[in-house]
Amino acid sequence: xxxxxxxxxxxxxxxxxxxxxxxxxxxxxxxxxxxxxxxxxxxxxxxxxxxxxxxxxxxxxxxxxxxxxxxxxxxxxxxxxxxxxxxxxxxxxxxxxxxxxxxxxxxxxxxxxxxxxxxxxxxxxxxxxxxxxxxxxxxxxxxxxxxxxxxxxxxxxxxxxxxxxxxxxxxxxxxxxxxxxxxxxxxxxxxxxxxxxxxxxxxxxxxxxxxxxxxxxxxxxxxxxxxxxxxxxxxxxxxxxxxxxxxxxxxxxxxxxxxxxxxxxxxxxxxxxxxxxxxxxxxxxxxxxxxxxxxxxxxxxxxxxxxxxxxxxxxxxxxxxxxxxxxxxxxxxxxxxxxxxxxxxxxxxxxxxxxxxxxxxxxxxxxxxxxxxxxxxxxxxxxxxxxxxxxxxxxxxxxxxxxxxxxxxxxxxxxxxxxxxxxxxxxxxxxxxxxxxxxxxxxxxxxxxxxxxxxxxxxxxxxxxxxxxxxxxxxxxxxxxxxxxxxxxxxxxxxxxxxxxxxxxxxxxxxxxxxxxxxxxxxxxxxxxxxxxxxxxxxxxxxxxxxxxxxxxxxxxxxxxxxxxxxxxxxxxxxxxxxxxxxxxxxxxxxxxxxxxxxxxxxxxxxxxxxxxxxxxxxxxxxxxxxxxxxxxxxxxxxxxxxxxxxxxxxxxxxxxxxxxxxxxxxxxxxxxxxxxxxxxxxxxxxxxxxxxxxxxxxxxxxxxxxxxxxxxxxxxxxxxxxxxxxxxxx
Ligand code: GLA
Numbered sequence: 001x002x003x004x005x006x007x008x009x010x011x012x013x014x015x016x017x018x019x020x021x022x023x024x025x026x027x028x029x030x031x032x033x034x035x036x037x038x039x040x041x042x043x044x045x046x047x048x049x050x051x052x053x054x055x056x057x058x059x060x061x062x063x064x065x066x067x068x069x070x071x072x073x074x075x076x077x078x079x080x081x082x083x084x085x086x087x088x089x090x091x092x093x094x095x096x097x098x099x100x101x102x103x104x105x106x107x108x109x110x111x112x113x114x115x116x117x118x119x120x121x122x123x124x125x126x127x128x129x130x131x132x133x134x135x136x137x138x139x140x141x142x143x144x145x146x147x148x149x150x151x152x153x154x155x156x157x158x159x160x161x162x163x164x165x166x167x168x169x170x171x172x173x174x175x176x177x178x179x180x181x182x183x184x185x186x187x188x189x190x191x192x193x194x195x196x197x198x199x200x201x202x203x204x205x206x207x208x209x210x211x212x213x214x215x216x217x218x219x220x221x222x223x224x225x226x227x228x229x230x231x232x233x234x235x236x237x238x239x240x241x242x243x244x245x246x247x248x249x250x251x252x253x254x255x256x257x258x259x260x261x262x263x264x265x266x267x268x269x270x271x272x273x274x275x276x277x278x279x280x281x282x283x284x285x286x287x288x289x290x291x292x293x294x295x296x297x298x299x300x301x302x303x304x305x306x307x308x309x310x311x312x313x314x315x316x317x318x319x320x321x322x323x324x325x326x327x328x329x330x331x332x333x334x335x336x337x338x339x340x341x342x343x344x345x346x347x348x349x350x351x352x353x354x355x356x357x358x359x360x361x362x363x364x365x366x367x368x369x370x371x372x373x374x375x376x377x378x379x380x381x382x383x384x385x386x387x388x389x390x391x392x393x394x395x396x397x398x399x400x401x402x403x404x405x406x407x408x409x410x411x412x413x414x415x416x417x418x419x420x421x422x423x424x425x426x427x428x429x430x431x432x433x434x435x436x437x438x439x440x441x442x443x444x445x446x447x448x449x450x451x452x453x454x455x456x457x458x459x460x461x462x463x464x465x466x467x468x469x470x471x472x473x474x475x476x477x478x479x480x481x482x483x484x485x486x487x488x489x490x491x492x493x494x495x496x497x498x499x500x501x502x503x504x505x506x507x508x509x510x511x512x513x514x515x516x517x518x519x520x521x522x523x524x525x526x527x528x529x530x531x532x533x534x535x536x537x538x539x540x541x542x543x544x545x546x547x548x549x550x551x552x553x554x555x556x557x558x559x560x561x562x563x564x565x566x567x568x569x570x571x572x573x574x575x576x577x578x579x580x581x582x583x584x585x586x587x588x589x590x591x592x593x594x595x596x597x598x599x600x601x602x603x604x605x606x607x608x609x610x611x612x613x614x615x616x617x618x619x620x621x622x623x624x625x626x627x628x629x630x631x632x633x634x635x636x637x638x639x640x641x642x643x644x645x646x647x648x649x650x651x652x653x654x655x656x657x658x659x660x661x662x663x664x665x666x667x668x669x670x671x672x673x674x675x676x677x678x679x680x681x682x683x684x685x686x687x688x689x690x691x692x693x694x695x696x697x698x699x700x701x702x703x704x705x706x707x708x709x710x711x712x713x714x715x716x717x718x719x720x721x722x723x724x725x726x727x728x729x730x731x
Contacts, residue, residue, distance in 0.1 A: 002133045002156040003111050004042045012109065012135060013042035014152055016159045019301040021152075023077050023137075028062045028069070029105035031077040031139060031150070033186050037247065038303050048188060049075065054267070058084045060103065073268050075186030078104045078139055078148060078165070087266050088274055091167060092179035093146055094283075100178065104139040104148055111135055115320075116151050118164055120507045122254055122541030123153075123296040124320040130157050145171030153296075155320065159312045164296040169286040177284040181260070181276025182253070182294040188270045190247070193239050194263045195306075197231040197563045202551040202584055204228040204532040205563035206645070211239065212271055216264030222280050224257060224449070224485025224502055225529055226536040232259045233537075233567045236273060241305055243641060244684075248302045248309045251275050252567050254321075254537045255295035257506035258282070281488060283499030298537065306566065307684070311638055314569035318636070321537055322544040322571070324517065326524045330631045331545065331571075332363035332409055333624050334476070334604035339552065339578050341608070343370040343377055347393030351402065356609040358406040360617055361624045364476060365403050366411035366604075371396070373423060379446045382418040383425030385464035396472040404473050411476030411524075412468070416461045417509065418447045418482065425460075432457050434501075436489040444483025452508030453501055462515050469520055477520075479513070479543065481529040513542040526574055526602075535564065535572075545574050545602040552578035552606060553585040554597040555720060558668060559645035561600055565653075571635040575601025577623070579611070591616045593722040595623040596666050599634060600653065603627045626724075633657050633664055640684040649679065650717070656685035660703075663692070663727040665711070672719035679717075682710045686727065695726040 004013040007024070014021040022034040024046050034045045057072035060083065071085040081089035082101040093102050115132035117123050126132055135152040147170055153162035163183040169175050194217040197205040210217050219234065221227035232253035238246045251273065253259050258278035265271050275297045284292050298316065302309035318327070335357040341349055354365045370376065371392060373384030387396045400410040419426050419433050426433060426448070433448040435441040441448055450457050468474070488501045517525070527534060527543035531550035539546055549560045557575065564573055575598040580588040591612070598604070605620070612620075627634075633655045642652035642665070649671040656663040663686060667679070686692055686703030693700045697714050706727065713723055 002154040003135050005109070005111065006042065007044060009109060010106070011044050012137065013040070014135065014154050014161055015039060015042065016154060016156050016161065018159050018303065019161070021161055025106035028060070030071065030074060031104070031106050031137065033075040033077050036185065036187065036249065036301060057267075060084060073266065073270070075188045075270055077137075077185065078150060079184050080104055087272050088184075088262065088264070089179065090181045090184035090274065090276070091148060091165070092177070092279070093141070093144070093167075094176040094178050095144055096173045096175070101143070102146070103142040105142055107138040107140045107147070109135065109137045115153050116164070118293045118296060120510055121293065121295050122321065122510065122538045123164070124155065124160070124162055124254075124298065124316060125323075127319055129319060130155055144175070145169065146175060155316065158316050158320070159300055159302070160316045161299045162296050163299060165294045167286065167292045167294075169288055169290050172288055174285050174287050177286060177292055179279035179282065180284065180292060180294045181274050183276065183297045184272065184274045186266075186270050186272050187236075190271070191239055191269075192236045192263065192271055193241070195235040195237065195566070196261070197233065197566065199228055199560075199563075201228045201530050201533065202549060203556065204549055204560060205231050205535070206559050207563045207566065212236070212263045212265060214265045214267075216262055218260065218262040218264075220258070220260035220278050222258050222278050224505060225481065225534045226253075226256050226259060227484070228530070228533040231535065231563075231567075232261065234261050234263070234275075235306070235309065235566065236263055236271070237306065243307045244305045246305050248306055249273075250298070250300045250309050250313060250567065252298040252313060252537050253295065254298060255506065256509065256534050256536050256538045258502050277503060281499060281502055284503070285497055285500070295538070307640055310566050313567045314639060317537055317540055317567070318569045318571060321540045323541060324544065325522060326544050328636070330628070330635075331524065331602045332476075333361070333627060334364040334366050334411065335362045335609065336366040336368055336576060336604060336606045338368035339583055339606040343375065345370065346391060347399065350399070352610055353608060354403055354406055354408065357605070358408050360609065360620045362408065362605060362620075364409035364411055366413065366476060366478060368413040368478070369415070369480075371412070380420045380422035382415055382420040382447050383423040383450070385414065385416075385461075385468060387468065396468065400473040409475035410473055411478065412474050413478045413480060414465065415480040415482060416465065416512065417450055417452055419450050420447050434485065434487050434489065436487050439487070441487045447483060449483065449485050451501075451505070452512065453504035454508070458508055458512045458515070461512055462519075465516055466519055469523070474523070476524040476526065478526045478528055478547065481534055510538075510542075517542060528574075532560070532564070535568065537567070540568075540572055545572055547574040548601060551584045552576055553582040553587050554589045554594045554668070555587060555670060556585060557597050558651045558670065561597070562641060562645055562651070565639055565641060569635075570600055570639060571602060573601035574604070576604045576606040578605075579607040589720040590722070591619050593668055593720055595619065596722040596724055597668065599623070599627060599630065600666070630655075630664060633662055638685055642681055642684065649673075650681075652681045654684055660685065660687045660690070661729040665725045665727070666722060667713060667717065667725070668722045669717035669719055672717075676716045678712055680710055680712050683707050683727070687729070691730040692727040693730050695728065696723075700730055
């Protein structure tokens with residue numbers, strides 16, 4: 001029983017295979033958070049909260065003269081706002097009289113089979129492998145007609161609990177929502193570190209770890225997208241937690257826009273964790289009868305360290321978030337012309353790349369930016385989604401058919417959400433761009449953002465995408481988004497609703513993506529935002545893979561892919577072999593290493609294949625064969641991080657298949673010294689009782705020995721050299 005209800009419907013315990021989560025509606029109606037951690041039997045743990053009279057922590061009227069009952073320290077599921085809890089609130093309502101007070105009281109609950117869904121937004125869905133269960137707890141605001149429904153989803157076998165909430169205006173007058181986070185939770189005991197993934201364009205998702213104290217740790221985005229700067233996911237873990245041991249809690253936001261995520265200790269050293277849409281630039285007017293839905297957060301707990309936590313996320317995102325025919329199908333090995341040609345291409349150049357690619361066994365040509373409108377650099381043309389037949393030396397129909405005749409699939413780049421001022425679209429519809437009347441707009445990559453909240457903008461884009469895709473043989477689309485958003489002003493719904501725009505923008509993007517996939521369900525969609533600026537769980541609902549970073553330097557990719565791996569599965573990570581010296585860093589790395597690093601992702605090439613040596617061409621053939629042969633191991637197997645960036649002189653990671661019959665370990669030497677000392681790596685995930693042959697040296701040992709004693713490579717690696725070592729089970 002995943003959802004256990006007791007104490008006359010006031011004690012709620014959610015159970016997964018290895019965790020339990022408990023809440024209690026106390027006699028005053030406050031929904032207390034009692035526990036989240038190792039699995040329990042569901043007994044009432046409310047005596048863990050020891051009440052004391054805390055000075056300057058006041059008491060709600062219902063507590064009468066009991067000075068020990070204070071909302072200012074009680075651990076809560078939906079903290080009340082403006083009525084005596086001085087910590088961060090979760091839902092802030094501005095009532096018609098201007099007050100913002102809200103006291104949320106337990107009203108009722110409902111348990112249902114199956115997962116909940118949220119209108120217009122992605123969320124985890126049920127599959128044959130596992131059906132979720134849903135607990136809905138309704139709280140009413142004490143002095144108004146606002147109701148909040150807290151939604152809890154349980155995927156018992158997957159060790160996943162989800163949270164989301166809905167705010168309903170049941171009154172006769174509109175209310176303004178000034179803040180609606182998706183979740184708040186107070187962990188009453190323990191010190192924690194927060195691990196988050198920060199960076200910048202072309203250097204995203206590098207892991208950082210900070211202790212959570214009373215000053216708190218807070219990340220977020222107000223860029224309109226989930227952003228390169230902070231990924232919308234965080235881990236709270238015990239200070240001694242590592243890959244293999246320690247308490248870890250994951251929080252992964254299923255949303256692609258502004259977000260906030262924080263952890264902060266209060267005066268009693270309890271940790272309040274929050275996640276949701278960023279309250280800055282946010283407000284939402286709820287008319288009588290209207291409902292606002294906050295996006296989903298995916299929670300998981302592991303008592304066995306970070307590797308186990310990551311495994312739960314990889315599985316749930318792969319199985320219950322990614323959709324469509326490409327969910328498990330092997331993705332084609334692609335060649336993308338961007339770093340090969342940038343905007344400087346014509347039909348001959350493309351065909352030369354394509355024919356060389358086909359000869360080497362590459363399965364798809366992706367034509368990147370520059371095929372439409374007037375677009376020979378990044379200053380013009382966005383929005384004019386009409387084929388530039390002059391540049392392509394013919395129609396896209398011809399080109400795509402020619403590519404197919406070579407035995408390859410064909411993919412195309414779009415950046416639907418953008419418009420260049422130098423475009424026919426902008427000249428015809430300047431009001432479609434996000435600008436503030438009377439204010440010169442901020443430009444990013446010299447382009448403006450279309451107001452995706454407008455139905456006419458979405459209709460135009462769907463019509464253009466449909467026209468292009470129906471008139472050529474297109475198997476794949478790269479959906480890009482190349483700037484942060486500002487200049488928010490809603491010309492459609494009036495100034496008083498400008499605070500809704502960032503959110504309505506995101507909903508508009510989801511609606512367009514949904515409409516697009518409904519028309520072209522066979523398309524393999526790759527998400528992109530200057531690489532990984534919108535690398536989030538919500539985008540995986542539409543695109544099972546996302547271009548991980550505009551940085552293709554294999555060594556920088558080690559830390560980018562390392563950070564990405566905490567939440568996102570390898571199958572989601574777009575990774576390509578590119579030319580050296582690398583265009584972003586100037587570094588040269590052996591061709592083999594570039595392939596081995598990209599192999600931990602949805603694999604492809606992004607260079608002019610006519611410029612590489614015969615030896616490198618031979619390696620391309622080998623890499624493609626390896627990618628095909630290792631696909632189920634790398635894309636569906638278990639992933640282990642064996643090192644941390646900057647800690648050792650090498651990086652190593654490993655894949656083990658579900659049956660623990662086959663493992664592959666990759667090492668890249670990142671530093672090198674004179675008179676080198678041999679390196680040594682641990683091996684993980686094997687069956688201790690079974691024998692494994694190491695294909696590097698033929699040695700056969702038990703899994704216990706390999707995992708206990710580890711492995712010393714049989715040669716010294718030079719800087720940036722890589723080594724791939726397979727283990728095959730013998731018994
Ligand atoms: C973004 C993408 C690149 C490429 C360019 C084209 O930066 O991340 O891969 O598609 O746009 O302009």
